Every structure is written in structure tokens, then in C-alpha cells.
Amino acid sequence: MNPRMIAPCGMNCELCLAHLRKKNVCNGCLMDDDNKPRRCVACSIKNCEHNTKSKSGMCYECPKYPCRRLKQLDKRYRTKYNMSMIDNLEFIKEYGLGKFISKEEEKWACNNCGGVICVHRGFCLSCN
Numbered sequence: 001m002n003p004r005m006i007a008p009c010g011m012n013c014e015l016c017l018a019h020l021r022k023k024n025v026c027n028g029c030l031m032d033d034d035n036k037p038r039r040c041v042a043c044s045i046k047n048c049e050h051n052t053k054s055k056s057g058m059c060y061e062c063p064k065y066p067c068r069r070l071k072q073l074d075k076r077y078r079t080k081y082n083m084s085m086i087d088n089l090e091f092i093k094e095y096g097l098g099k100f101i102s103k104e105e106e107k108w109a110c111n112n113c114g115g116v117i118c119v120h121r122g123f124c125l126s127c128n
Contacts, residue, residue, distance in 0.1 A: 010088030015119040
């Protein structure tokens with residue numbers, strides 16, 4: 001997994017349906033806006049001035065952390081997808097991006113084909 005695929009909010013973009021789909025693949029939050037869903041292009045977290053000015057580029061360095069928008073996003077992902085952006089950010093803050101990526105590779109690996117399990121679908125799109 002690529003460190004540039006970890007969004008400021010703690011989302012691992014490599015697990016996202018928009019990245020894993022076959023056509024018009026999104027290259028992640030921190031990459032160019034080609035093929036990116038409109039909601040991602042306009043994301044208030046991605047476009048937050050605090051993230052662009054911070055050393056890490058991650059929300060946990062923001063004086064407003066966790067902001068209302070991050071809390072809303074975290075609640076939705078906890079409820080619908082059993083993943084927490086805030087937990088991801090806390091792990092990255094404490095252990096670093098390298099250990100987070102190692103943990104993600106193990107946690108989201110498909111046992112059948114070795115591909116990546118989509119956080120939005122709950123299964124590997126390569127082998128179902």
C-alpha cells in the first residue's frame with residue numbers, strides 16, 4: 001500500500017470502491033482530481049487549510065481536531081463500514097504511517113486471492 005493513499009481524515013483510499021472499481025479509477029484523495037467523485041473533490045477535510053499547512057498533512061495536527069465534519073464522517077464509517085477514521089488517525093499519530101500501512105495490508109487482504117477487500121462492499125472485488 002502507498003502512503004500517499006492515506007487521506008488527511010485517516011481513510012485508506014486503497015480500500016475505497018472508487019479506487020477499486022474497473023473503470024474511471026480514482027487515484028486517491030491526495031492525488032489529482034481526475035476520476036474522483038465530486039464529493040471527494042469538494043471535501044472540506046481534504047481542502048482544509050490546516051492540513052495543507054501541517055507537517056504530516058493529517059487531521060490530528062489540526063487545532064480543531066476532531067472537527068464536526070470528521071466526527072460525522074467517522075460516525076458514518078463506524079456505523080456502515082465498521083471502520084473509524086479517528087481510530088486510524090490516532091494509530092498513525094502514535095505509531096506512524098509505516099506501521100499503519102502494515103496493519104492495513106494485513107487487515108484488508110483477501111484470504112482467497114490476496115487482493116484488497118473493499119471497505120464499502122465488505123468483500124474483494126477481484127474474486128468476490
